[in-house]
Amino acid sequence: MLRLVACLMIALSAGVSFAAVRPNVVVLLADDLGYQDIGCYGGPVETPTLDQLAAKGARFTNFYSGCAVCSPSRATLLTGRHHIRAGVYSWIHDESQKSHLLERETTLAEVLKGAGYATAHVGKWHLGLPTKKFDKPTPDQHGFDYWFATWNNAEPSHKNPKNFIRNGKPVGQLQGYSCQLVAEEAINWLDEKRDKEKPFFLNVWFHEPHAPIAAPDEIVNEYGGQKDKAAVYSGTIDNTDRAIARLLTKLAEVDAIENTLIVYASDNGSYRDDRTGGLRGKKGVNWEGGIRVPGIFCWPGTIPNGQQIDAPAGVVDILPTVCGLLDLDKPERHLDGSNLAPLLTQQGEFERHQPLFWHLQKSRPIVAMRDGRYSLVADPDYELSTSNMFQEAWIPKIKAGGYTNFRLYDLQADPQQTTDLAAEKPELVKRMKQQLLDINASIMSDGADWHQQ
Structure with a gap:
């Protein structure tokens, strides 16, 4: 029911015009989700919430992660720059590596905070957190007023994770599934923690369907048996879609849907060969199956609905695109991504300044x-x-x-x-x-x- 309510609210899109007030920005990121996992990409999982986001916005058919593994892709998303420029060569193991997202980089959160936004990160981080051996910046040092995060994966699995940290303090074991807990934290921030006089940037990075996986039995049963890893994998994606529905319902309560830009993607391709849409390779390799992912942009009233865009694009384009859509100055450094606003709004000519x-x-x-x-x-x-x-x-x-x-x-x-x-x-x-x-x-x-x- 919640998903249906959220989808109906999203469906109230209007004609094409830039919002009169500066919009809220929400980035939704899946973890290890393949190119052909969700419904609107021909996948086997029931994802009505995401399908409606695509129907009421734009869906890219050639969309790419920033890397074939997670940490570097996330660095690329936040900076609009290749991850090696940002200090992240591969996935980060905090206990043995000095590596982290460089504090000198300008993140999307910092751009929006500088424009008067309240900012929050909830979910997986994996861009470096301090250890006893290495001092590393935390999300608040990258522009987030509030953060609720894990170093890497939800542990011991998506069910009842015990490794979340809220604003620098360990939370302890939680009851429930990671995607729902992350959505709940985002909802609580919207209700109780944010400065309600400001527009907001909400960065929501789910753990699903990264292993070790877990999902409610009743959802898994819709896709197969409890011991069927493919069914559990699908269950984690379905459960995430339901969590996103809860979040979208709250977003529609706190502001008009025409005032919120939503971006959805995955950090890299799937580790399952059967979820890459027949593309070569999978997570960890630079064949198409390892780097091509879903990419959806939804902003009712500004981005015309029902678009299928075939031009190659990727998470590297998110920062310059948000700047373009919101008429904000881009960071004064080389960006590897390009502004997709002309494609999304169908206004002006798009030109990629540098190949992906x-x-x-x-x-x-x-x-x-x-x-x-x-x-x-x-x-x-x-x-x-x-x-x-x-x-x-x-x-x-x-x-x-x-x-x-x-x-x-x-x-x-x-x-x-x-x-x-x-x-x-x-x-x-x-x-x-x-x-x-x-x-x-x-x-x-x-x-x-x-x-x-």
Whole structure:
């Protein structure tokens, strides 16, 4: 019932015009959700809330994470910059690594806070938190007035997690499922904690469907048996959709829906081969299955409803797009993302100033770049140790390293990346290779030297 109420409220969209007052901004991020998990992307899970967000806004068919694993993708989302520029090379293990989102970076929260917004982060963080060994910034040092977060995953699982921290203080074990607890915290902040004289930025990062997974039995039973991992996986996504419905209902209570911009995406592709939409690869690799994810933007009255946008885009574009939609100044530094506002509002011409680019040390291919319909991928011309966990001692080799075995794919004709066209299109490969190397050089020059600190 709650989902239906929320969906009906969202359905009250009007014509295209920028809101007279500065809108609220809500970012919803799933964890390890695949390109073909939710209903509006042809997936098997019942997600009426998300389906209605897409129907009353814009759904991207070629949307991308910032990386094939979580921490770097989240850094890219918050900064609009490649994650290596922001200090995050791979997923962060706080106890053994100095790595974290650099405090010198300007986040979306800081941009909006500077524009008079109340800001809150609820859910997974995974961008570095302090340990006994390493002093690292907390979310409040990245622009969030209020935060309720976990270092990494919900532990011991999504059910009854015990590792949440609220504004620096451990909360202890909670009763319930992570997505519902995160939604409840967001609702409580909207009701009791925020400055109600200000517009708000609410950053909601769910843990589902990242393992270890758990969901209510009655939801899992809709998809299979309790011992069926696929059914439990689907149950976590369904449960999250229900949690989002609760949050959207509250959002409609606190302000007109025409005054709220909502963005939904995932931090990387699924770890399940059957949830990537038939794309090659999965989480952890720079094939399409590891980096292509859902992408939905909904702002009734400003973003025309029912749009399907095929132009390539990604979480790297969220910060510049919010700035574009809200007429805010972008941070005075190089942004790797582009402003999608012309696409979303159907006003003006969209031009991507730089191809989308991915780098992940242990992935093969290690780099990927998308320019229009084409994808260029390559392997490293160097070797790293066999450790699966990122080693900060690798950084000099990564920053100085080059690439080999370049392959070219036409993603419009061959989204599964089955046919390498490099030999057939040498001039295109030459041009794209130079683009890739130029972007790579720029990113590596900004990369933090954690091994020297």
